[in-house]
Amino acid sequence: MQIMSILPEWILSHGAASIVVIPLMLAVLTALNPNAKLAWATVLGVTALSVFTALGLLIQVMTHGPIHYNMGGWVPPLGIGYYIDGLNAPILLLISGVALLCTIYALPSVAAEVEPKKKGPFYAAFLISFAGLLGMVVTADAFNVFVFLEVSSISTYVLVAMGASRDRRALTSSFNYLIMGSIGATFFVIGIGFLYMQTGTLNMMDIARVLQEIGPGDRVVQLAFAFIVIGLGLKLAMFPLHMWLPGAYAYAPSFFTAFLAATATKAALYLLLRFTFTVFDPSWDYIATALMILLSGMGILGMLAASLQAIFQNDIRRVLAYSSVAQVGYMLLGIGMATTLGLTAGYLHMLNHAMMKGALFIAVGAFWYRFGITQVSDMRGLGKTMPWTMAAFTVAGISLIGVPGTAGFVSKLKLAQAAAENGWWWAIGVIVTTSIMAIIYIGRMIEQAYFQPVPEIDGKPVVRNEAPMAMLIPLWIMAAAALVFGIQTEWSTSLAEAAAHVLDAGPNTLIPGAIDALPDAGGH
């Protein structure tokens, strides 16, 4: 209660809207801003404000329960409603926090990778992408989700293509992402169309209510579910729909790769959770089957196949990108179990993975910034030439492997427990196998960095050249988070449990209160 009183009034009353609207509006100013430093400062201010707002919203949700916000005062289902509960409040904080840290990192990184006159528009595109991700997470209107999905995606295509000044393959990667992403978003919107056809509403709470009346037998609703799952599957890089991801992660500017890897798939994954568990009903036969066969099955296949592919890559960022596909597999495995423990594990892995991958990609960007390193074989001697950066990389790397005492271990252990509880012993085998594969692909880099001699240029060994502070600080905050959440597990676990609690309640989380509070729109 005491924390509530220090929050400013506007967060309590309009936080849900302002977290999306402020970045979106300031993006316009940033695009017109000729001064790159000022543009960067704007982004820094906006992201810091978003972190503050997201924190306020999270506290409000945890103490007072879900927040309903009616955009422009129009009452849902006619107006667009924003809705925040234990499921999406942590994601908001995650996206804002990663955005803030990445923005600090952007100052040196973007200066090195983006042409000076393009910096203003670059930052503007980043703000739009950021606002789009937040909007996807915060809105309770199904069509609004599509709009924000496309807002964030289209700016993401632009930002990925901006990596072309470093590597021309960014262009084709961005194009592939555009084709795949648009197909995914269109599939999603077809699904929403079918849902609208049967329910006559776009508000998630209203859809959930009407779907309960319609029941599980309706063919069109089943079709809608299939389209929505495949559309979101493309967005969240569910194996085998992940083909866009390695290219996009590998050739985007390193600042944006760190942000993208830590947040974009998480927002899509949140939508999958929201739709599958609270809009549809996970107790329906076809949804339970889809969860078990499709999500868990593809999760398992993705873990194995992508980990294997990661081992055979030589570009550091491609290794990490394939590893991301594998980690999405872990999350899908947990979600597919549809038990409280499985959902907790999947959600926890979502939060932990964001910190680990963010740190890894920031470190890789720093390697390139100082020495132009992109290949694993070029990492020789980095333990001596960039000791602090490499140490953070190692911490995040062992967390990715799942060494005890790190965040990755906590979520993998939870996942294994959930699998054991379900009697899926083979799944534990797969978790262990893929962790061993992670030892191979991360260990390969650590071996190069610490156990290979420092390379020589003109007969002299390369001197120590640490990354600038603006890179080290966000890098170490993320790496430290990967350690802290491995030892002090209560915070992250309680967040994940709160989210799992929301999902456990199924469509009931959205239906009561939400609809009762609405005035009877039909009567007027």
Next chain:
Amino acid sequence: MATLFEHFNFVVVIVLMMTGLYVVFASNNMIKKLVGLSVFQTSVFLLYISLGKVVGGQPPIIAEEDLHHAPEAGAGVAKAGADAAHAGAGDVAHGAHEAAEVLYSNPLPHVLILTAIVVGVATLSIGLALVVRTREVYGTIEEDEIDNLDYHKNLEGAAK
């Protein structure tokens, strides 16, 4: 067969959707891919517009005289309530009944699809901009030729 004709617009939607997807997957030329994507998206626009159609419904535009008519009718009812013996009460009730019978098509899907069309245009323009840049950098927009040009670079990415 009759069902096919009854749901003629859905048949068109499905044909367009499959054509578009096929073009996206099968063509090698980046611009043709974008054309396929646009056809695919257009099919969704048609799907939504079909949703809004109400059989026998007229365009969802309230004529100006109706707008004025409605409050008058309401006032009439109130007046009729005040003066129960008024002979006009029957006429007013008849008028209200007639107004309720007018069917309108659902305008919401059309509004939604306006947004989706804007999104589609934005996607297409970004895609075309990427094609222009690709042509500047690679000198071709055929994907297999681009792959050939990047062959050695891509080899570096794979294990040696």
